[in-house]
Amino acid sequence: MKIFLTGILLMIAVAAHSQTVNASYINPMNVGSDYTFVRLGTQTNYFGGFMHNINKNDFGNGDDFTIFTYDYRDMVFKTYGTAQFHFIGGNVGIGTFYPEVKLEVKGTIRSNTSLEVTNPNNASASVRLDWQNDVARIRMGGNNPGAGYGLLIQGPQDASLMRIKGVGVGIGTDDPLHKLQVIGDARIQGSTLSVGQSTLGVDNTQGSSSGNVEANRPFTIRRHSGNTESMNMYVQDAAAYFTYLNDESFSKIHFRLINTDTEAGGGANANDSYVMSLKGDKDGGAVSIGMAPTPAGFKLSVDGKAIMEEVVVQLTSTWPDYVFDQSYDLTPLEDLKTTIQKQGHLPNIPSAAEVAEKGVSLGEMNAKLLEKIEELTLHIIKLNDDVKQQQKEIEALKSAINNK
Numbered sequence: 001m002k003i004f005l006t007g008i009l010l011m012i013a014v015a016a017h018s019q020t021v022n023a024s025y026i027n028p029m030n031v032g033s034d035y036t037f038v039r040l041g042t043q044t045n046y047f048g049g050f051m052h053n054i055n056k057n058d059f060g061n062g063d064d065f066t067i068f069t070y071d072y073r074d075m076v077f078k079t080y081g082t083a084q085f086h087f088i089g090g091n092v093g094i095g096t097f098y099p100e101v102k103l104e105v106k107g108t109i110r111s112n113t114s115l116e117v118t119n120p121n122n123a124s125a126s127v128r129l130d131w132q133n134d135v136a137r138i139r140m141g142g143n144n145p146g147a148g149y150g151l152l153i154q155g156p157q158d159a160s161l162m163r164i165k166g167v168g169v170g171i172g173t174d175d176p177l178h179k180l181q182v183i184g185d186a187r188i189q190g191s192t193l194s195v196g197q198s199t200l201g202v203d204n205t206q207g208s209s210s211g212n213v214e215a216n217r218p219f220t221i222r223r224h225s226g227n228t229e230s231m232n233m234y235v236q237d238a239a240a241y242f243t244y245l246n247d248e249s250f251s252k253i254h255f256r257l258i259n260t261d262t263e264a265g266g267g268a269n270a271n272d273s274y275v276m277s278l279k280g281d282k283d284g285g286a287v288s289i290g291m292a293p294t295p296a297g298f299k300l301s302v303d304g305k306a307i308m309e310e311v312v313v314q315l316t317s318t319w320p321d322y323v324f325d326q327s328y329d330l331t332p333l334e335d336l337k338t339t340i341q342k343q344g345h346l347p348n349i350p351s352a353a354e355v356a357e358k359g360v361s362l363g364e365m366n367a368k369l370l371e372k373i374e375e376l377t378l379h380i381i382k383l384n385d386d387v388k389q390q391q392k393e394i395e396a397l398k399s400a401i402n403n404k
Contacts, residue, residue, distance in 0.1 A: 033055070034053075034054055034056040035051055035052060035053045035056050036051070036052045037049050037050060037051035037052070038050050041070070045070075046070045047069065047071070047073055048067070048068060048069040048070060048073065048075075049067075049068055050065070050066070050067055050068075051066040051067075052064075052065055053065075053066055072089075074088045075087035075088075086098075086099065090102070091103070091104065092104070093106075094106065094107070113130065114129060114130030114131075115128065115129045115130070116128040116129075125141075126140075126141065127139070127151065128141070138151070140164075148166075149165065150163060150164050150165030150166065151163070151164040151165070160172075160174060163175075163176060167179065168181060169181070170182075170183075171183070171186070172184040187222075219232070219234065220232050228246065228247045229245065229247070230244075230245045231243070231244050231245075232244075232245065244280075250279065250280065250281040251280045251281075252277060252278065252279050252280075253277070253278040254274050254276075254277050254278075255274065255275045255276040255277070256272070256273070257272075257273050257274075257275055258272050259272075273290075273291065274290075274291045276288070276289050276290075277291075277294075284299070285299070286298065286299050286300070286301075287299065287300050288301045288302075288303075289302045289303065290302060290304045311362070313362050313363035315367065317363075317364070317367065319367060320367055320370050320371035320374060321374075323371055323374035323378065324374060324378075330375060330378055330379070331347065331375070333379060346372055348368060348371070348372075349372070
């Protein structure tokens with residue numbers, strides 16, 4: 001400080017001796033033990049000066065060197081004719097003539113330690129930008145009030161964009177309760193969203209029973225930036241809804257299992273299989289299980305065996321009670337024999353070749369089998385009637401022979 005002060009006073013002396021100071025009057029003063037100063041200007045108009053403040057609290061906290069101006073004049077420091085520092089109205093400008101805040105810098109600020117801003121209501125709470133172990137960090141710390149309230153990032157018109165507080169990060173909320181909590185729409189555009197061993201939760205807080213997907217605020221995965229192809233999931237009225245939306249004439253949902261088998265056998269057991277596929281088009285939906293393609297006209301296809309305790313088939317066709325109608329044309333046994341010998345199967349029953357090609361309709365086949373059983377029953381009834389009639393005739397013949 002003494003070296004700097006000596007240099008300043010020497011500069012003033014040289015300037016005064018060489019008449020390069022724009023002042024017609026230099027007024028050195030020694031005000032007792034409080035301060036000593038040199039004022040520059042005229043006898044009636046001082047424009048600035050230098051002071052060694054010894055113990056006057058009005059000009060510092062004691063033993064200070066002060067440069068001052070009069071009549072609200074600005075103070076400018078220049079190098080090579082270019083203004084570098086500009087003091088105006090209590091503000092300091094670096095690289096600018098018109099600082100609008102306490103310190104305004106036009107250019108780059110560099111620090112090899114840290115930048116720190118303290119809470120104006122509590123100097124022990126601060127936010128700091130620095131480095132730790134070669135990692136750049138933003139640190140909020142200190143003691144309350146203010147230290148534990150986190151970091152708020154705002155946008156235009158002071159709109160809250162993100163809040164880092166306590167246990168996590170909040171987007172659309174100032175009070176996050178999880179590591180990441182988002183209130184509002186969110187879009188992730190990338191190759192992978194990994195949740196690890198945690199839970200990905202979506203709160204459906206604005207659901208309705210309207211049946212409209214968008215109105216129920218679903219969890220949505222989109223293929224493109226628009227909504228031409230998306231998958232939606234939401235929960236409403238004790239039911240879970242899963243929808244797939246696209247702008248094509250058909251849609252499919254595949255449930256797929258991929259086993260890379262990297263742990264045993266060098267991939268010997270690796271497989272890629274479709275467990276189930278759902279298909280929808282203008283004719284309705286269809287389900288296939290085990291990669292079995294669903295043939296046209298069918299709603300369910302299974303490639304493999306199926307086991308169940310009960311199957312109920314509801315037919316839309318006529319159940320074969322018509323066989324017992326008096327007008328039913330029962331095929332005589334002789335004609336039936338001829339048909340079997342010629343075709344190798346019962347009439348109105350598909351052949352083995354047809355079954356191999358088209359399969360068997362359980363409902364239709366049960367109805368046809370019941371038709372044959374009922375026809376067989378009618379034949380048995382007729383044979384029984386014939387046997388009874390023949391027995392009567394035999395008894396009559398026996399009686400006639402015995403009475404001779």
